[in-house]
Amino acid sequence: MAKTVKSAKKPAAKAAAKPAAKASAKTSPKAAAKPAAKAAAKPAAPTAKAKSAKKPALKISMLKPSVNNMTVRVFARAAGFDAAETDAWGHTRSPEYMARNPAHLTPMIEDKGLPRGVLWESCAIMQYLANKHGLEKFYPKAPAKRAMVDSAMFYLIGTLYPYVARATYPALGFPQYAGEVGHSDAHPDRKSEAQKAAMAAIAEPLEVFHSFFRDGKPFIGGKHPSIADIRLASTLEFLAVIDYALPKWAKEYMAAMEKKLGKAYAEPAGDVRGYIAYVKSQASAQS
Numbered sequence: 001m002a003k004t005v006k007s008a009k010k011p012a013a014k015a016a017a018k019p020a021a022k023a024s025a026k027t028s029p030k031a032a033a034k035p036a037a038k039a040a041a042k043p044a045a046p047t048a049k050a051k052s053a054k055k056p057a058l059k060i061s062m063l064k065p066s067v068n069n070m071t072v073r074v075f076a077r078a079a080g081f082d083a084a085e086t087d088a089w090g091h092t093r094s095p096e097y098m099a100r101n102p103a104h105l106t107p108m109i110e111d112k113g114l115p116r117g118v119l120w121e122s123c124a125i126m127q128y129l130a131n132k133h134g135l136e137k138f139y140p141k142a143p144a145k146r147a148m149v150d151s152a153m154f155y156l157i158g159t160l161y162p163y164v165a166r167a168t169y170p171a172l173g174f175p176q177y178a179g180e181v182g183h184s185d186a187h188p189d190r191k192s193e194a195q196k197a198a199m200a201a202i203a204e205p206l207e208v209f210h211s212f213f214r215d216g217k218p219f220i221g222g223k224h225p226s227i228a229d230i231r232l233a234s235t236l237e238f239l240a241v242i243d244y245a246l247p248k249w250a251k252e253y254m255a256a257m258e259k260k261l262g263k264a265y266a267e268p269a270g271d272v273r274g275y276i277a278y279v280k281s282q283a284s285a286q287s
Contacts, residue, residue, distance in 0.1 A: 055082035056133060059110040061097075063089055065172070065275035067164075070234040070268045071122040072107040075227060077264035079135055123153045126227040137224050152213045152220050152228035160205040161235055166198035168238045172279055199242065210249050218256055225260055233257040237269055241276045 058081040062069040076083040091097050092104040100118050101108050108120045113132065119125055130139035140146050166182055169175070170191060176182040181194035209232060213220045219229045233254050239246060246254075258265045 055080050057081070058083040058129075059086070060084070061086045061088040061092075061101075061106055061108040061110075063087070063106045064268075064271040066106065067234045067238050067272065068122045069107045070237065070272050071231050072109070072125050073268035074230050074234060074261065074265050075126050075129070075138070077267065078225075078230070078261050079129065079133070079138060081129070123157060123227070123231060126230070130227060138221070138227050138230075140221070140226070148213065149220060149226045149228045152209065152226075153231055155205065155208065155213075156228070156231055156235060160202070160209075163198045163201045163205070164235055164238055166194055167202065167244070168241050170195055171241045171283070172238070172276075199244065202239075202244065206247070206250065210247070210253075214253075219253075219260075225257055229257060230261075233265070234269075234272075237272050238276070240273070241279060 058076055060072060060076065060083055062073060062085055064087065073083075073085070088097065088106050088108075092101075092106060098104055100116075101120060103120060105120045107122060107125060108118050109125050109129075110118050111128075114128075119128060127139060129135070139149060165174075165177070166180065170182060175184065176191075182191045186194075209220070213228070217223070219225045220232070221229055225233075236246065236250060236254055258269065
């Protein structure tokens with residue numbers, strides 16, 4: 001019986017193999033072509049989707065020579081927004097602008113998702129956009145890491161930037177904030193004293209960013225610049241107008257920021273640097 005089973009199986013196997021082989025030979029070119037066509041068609045779908053994906057649109061009213069404006073312009077580029085910039089020079093006090101932005105400040109973004117449709121203050125703008133679009137590499141979600149970024153930004157705008165403004169605004173031709181010694185109604189000697197005092201005060205908070213917030217890391221955000229880094233680097237750009245002697249680490253930090261962010265940083269920085277060069281040339285011509 002065992003032999004009978006074996007002999008029965010062999011012809012069956014051969015018979016099955018031959019038709020299968022013939023069928024395979026006859027149909028293999030067409031059959032192979034169809035899967036190949038399907039395989040080729042499938043990878044094309046993600047490519048089409050990638051091409052059709054649009055960058056988030058963003059409307060920005062800004063002033064090119066401003067550090068605060070440079071901050072948002074750098075962030076918008078680095079984050080990949082399709083930003084439409086409007087130069088608001090000479091228009092921030094217009095009825096139309098004031099109706100939307102009674103603080104008459106720049107930068108200002110427009111977004112339908114906002115309760116009043118607009119938002120100003122550079123740090124608030126970056127926080128909002130990072131939160132809305134999940135840009136964790138610029139603004140981490142982890143509470144402890146986010147707290148350090150927030151602390152660095154608030155320390156900058158509350159402590160370092162007022163010194164930078166007092167030291168640089170007179171040279172830049174920007175109006176001082178009302179109530180400060182450097183206000184336009186103050187005596188020239190008082191203005192000069194306030195400016196010198198501010199310049200002397202910059203070193204201490206600047207060192208805090210180096211020793212505490214960076215703490216041996218390339219950036220406040222770690223290996224990648226955070227929104228606090230963008231705000232700090234933009235602020236330091238203004239010190240060139242008074243030829244402030246930045247420490248070595250600060251120079252290297254700014255160079256690293258520009259290298260990391262590329263054109264996203266270089267283009268807005270170029271506008272600020274161009275304005276500073278113009279101001280300094282005007283001052284030299286008058287002296």
